[in-house]
Amino acid sequence: MHALKAMNPATGEEGEIIQTIEPYQVEEVMEEAWDAFEDWSSKSVQERVSTLRTLRIYISDHADEIAQSVSWSTGKPKIEALTNEVLVLLDWIHHTERTAVKELKTRKVKTPITLLGKKSYIAYEPRGVVLVISPWNYPFYLAMVPVLSALIAGNAVIIKPSEVTPAIGHLMERIFTAVGFPKGLVQVVQGDGAIGAALVAASPNYVFFTGSVATGKKIQVEAAKRLIPTTLELGGKDPMIVFEDAHLERTVRGAVWGSLANSGQVCMSIERIYVERPIYDKFIARLKRELESLKQNNREDTDLGSMTFAKQIDIVRGQIDDALEQGAVLEFGERPVEWKMKKSMHLRPIVLTHVRHSMRVMQEETFGPVLCIMPFDKEEEVIELANSTTYGLNASVWTNNLERGRRVANALQSGAVCINDVNVSIANPNLPFGGVKDSGIGRSHGSLGLQMFCHEKSIIEDPGRNKGELHWYPYVGKYPLFLRMIQGLYGRNRNYVQFIRAFLSLSKKSR
Numbered sequence: 001m002h003a004l005k006a007m008n009p010a011t012g013e014e015g016e017i018i019q020t021i022e023p024y025q026v027e028e029v030m031e032e033a034w035d036a037f038e039d040w041s042s043k044s045v046q047e048r049v050s051t052l053r054t055l056r057i058y059i060s061d062h063a064d065e066i067a068q069s070v071s072w073s074t075g076k077p078k079i080e081a082l083t084n085e086v087l088v089l090l091d092w093i094h095h096t097e098r099t100a101v102k103e104l105k106t107r108k109v110k111t112p113i114t115l116l117g118k119k120s121y122i123a124y125e126p127r128g129v130v131l132v133i134s135p136w137n138y139p140f141y142l143a144m145v146p147v148l149s150a151l152i153a154g155n156a157v158i159i160k161p162s163e164v165t166p167a168i169g170h171l172m173e174r175i176f177t178a179v180g181f182p183k184g185l186v187q188v189v190q191g192d193g194a195i196g197a198a199l200v201a202a203s204p205n206y207v208f209f210t211g212s213v214a215t216g217k218k219i220q221v222e223a224a225k226r227l228i229p230t231t232l233e234l235g236g237k238d239p240m241i242v243f244e245d246a247h248l249e250r251t252v253r254g255a256v257w258g259s260l261a262n263s264g265q266v267c268m269s270i271e272r273i274y275v276e277r278p279i280y281d282k283f284i285a286r287l288k289r290e291l292e293s294l295k296q297n298n299r300e301d302t303d304l305g306s307m308t309f310a311k312q313i314d315i316v317r318g319q320i321d322d323a324l325e326q327g328a329v330l331e332f333g334e335r336p337v338e339w340k341m342k343k344s345m346h347l348r349p350i351v352l353t354h355v356r357h358s359m360r361v362m363q364e365e366t367f368g369p370v371l372c373i374m375p376f377d378k379e380e381e382v383i384e385l386a387n388s389t390t391y392g393l394n395a396s397v398w399t400n401n402l403e404r405g406r407r408v409a410n411a412l413q414s415g416a417v418c419i420n421d422v423n424v425s426i427a428n429p430n431l432p433f434g435g436v437k438d439s440g441i442g443r444s445h446g447s448l449g450l451q452m453f454c455h456e457k458s459i460i461e462d463p464g465r466n467k468g469e470l471h472w473y474p475y476v477g478k479y480p481l482f483l484r485m486i487q488g489l490y491g492r493n494r495n496y497v498q499f500i501r502a503f504l505s506l507s508k509k510s511r
């Protein structure tokens with residue numbers, strides 16, 4: 001693959017041709033990254049952070065242009081590109097400007113009494129070259145956060161954007177040049193999965209991957225062969241749990257937005273809706289009315305955009321066909337056979353009821369504008385249903401009873417839970433983001449978001465005035481003293497006098 005052609009999935013309009021590299025060129029990319037790392041890693045965190053202000057202002061000045069470009073490349077409404085990719089990124093940058101120095105500062109930690117007289121510190125040192133591999137559904141935001149986190153932590157970065165949205169890779173490249181990052185410090189390497197694999201095989205010092213479970217597992221295997229640490233942000237099958245006492249209008253509107261934003265191509269999209277039986281019929285009736293009111297067109301005032309990736313439509317179609325064959329009822333939308341006739345990337349929302357957990361649509365990630373609704377009777381039952389997939393990225397609980405909301409949130413196997421809201425946890429830079437089970441390994445954002453791109457170096461310091469240590473040679477006569485010290489300090493009848501006496505006797509023997 002020598003070039004990628006940018007394309008607007010909503011209209012089919014073709015854009016720029018983007019050059020890719022060949023796998024054999026990956027070594028040169030790595031070398032350039034290492035050269036840039038040398039100088040960049042020697043700068044103070046404060047100096048590195050100062051670039052964020054320039055970047056924030058540049059992105060803010062060009063927000064409309066960036067939103068337009070993301071919308072063109074993905075088919076999502078421009079307002080979604082602006083709010084869910086640009087605004088949240090600016091929030092994150094501003095937060096990081098204020099917190100990075102503190103997060104990455106060498107910090108003193110306590111030293112146990114058995115190491116009396118010493119001081120202990122943790123220093124955060126950059127890892128080296130970080131590889132960021134990103135997906136097509138939020139091609140700007142999901143690439144920028146790990147790239148910037150790794151940079152601020154002092155690393156050089158190679159970014160391999162999705163081949164489905166190459167224009168956004170090119171856009172990021174232009175932004176990095178415009179704000180004056182040194183040559184080679186952030187390199188955008190365009191190409192498909194083979195280039196991603198070649199980059200992993202070139203042994204970067206860290207891989208931050210966002211994408212599907214299948215690719216995540218392949219990367220983890222290759223990374224393990226080279227002992228490369230990774231963060232894997234993978235797929236989801238997020239449950240929404242609606243209790244009888246929830247604010248009905250808010251809940252229905254939350255269900256519609258949480259399922260259909262970006263045409264459902266969101267890792268933490270609502271993919272399963274469980275509604276307490278007494279309000280089940282009312283919920284569906286209201287939901288249909290809400291769906292009828294949504295606009296879907298190619299203009300700026302549209303609510304619903306298009307799908308981004310044609311292959312994703314096949315996955316969605318397969319799951320709906322499977323569900324309909326097994327007895328699911330199509331409450332809203334068109335049967336997949338009718339989509340074929342239109343050959344459009346715009347999928348109308350689909351509502352399925354009478355779904356069961358044996359259906360693929362209730363187990364596998366759908367990543368499309370599909371709402372699957374199932375009634376439940378008891379809290380314990382719905383918790384079990386919600387936890388019964390291999391995923392655990394995000395979840396939401398809707399109720400007026402916040403105590404119950406918190407109880408259910410605690411019982412869900414999920415990286416994040418929103419109570420009476422959806423998808424919003426990622427927008428708070430103070431909250432860690434990531435999944436459990438097949439939804440991933442590691443976290444981004446939060447206080448670990450920068451630190452994970454560093455080696456934590458432990459430093460322990462002794463004034464160096466004594467000639468030896470308690471546990472050094474010679475051992476003669478020390479065993480009973482250590483035993484007395486242990487029992488005095490940690491035993492059933494803790495006895496500090498016993499501990500101190502044993503400690504002093506040991507000290508005498510050692511110093």
Ligand code: NAD
Binds near residue numbers: 196198200212213219
């Ligand atoms: P994907 O796994 O197909 O591709 C992701 C990236 O990996 C692309 O850049 C691709 O070129 C690259 N790649 C493919 N094969 C590779 C290999 N063998 N080695 C190295 N790189 C390789 O995913 P996608 O279709 O682009 O994205 C959709 C998926 O991403 C969904 O499953 C979605 O849930 C998930 N996702 C997760 C999060 C999260 O934060 N948890 C966010 C967004 C998307």
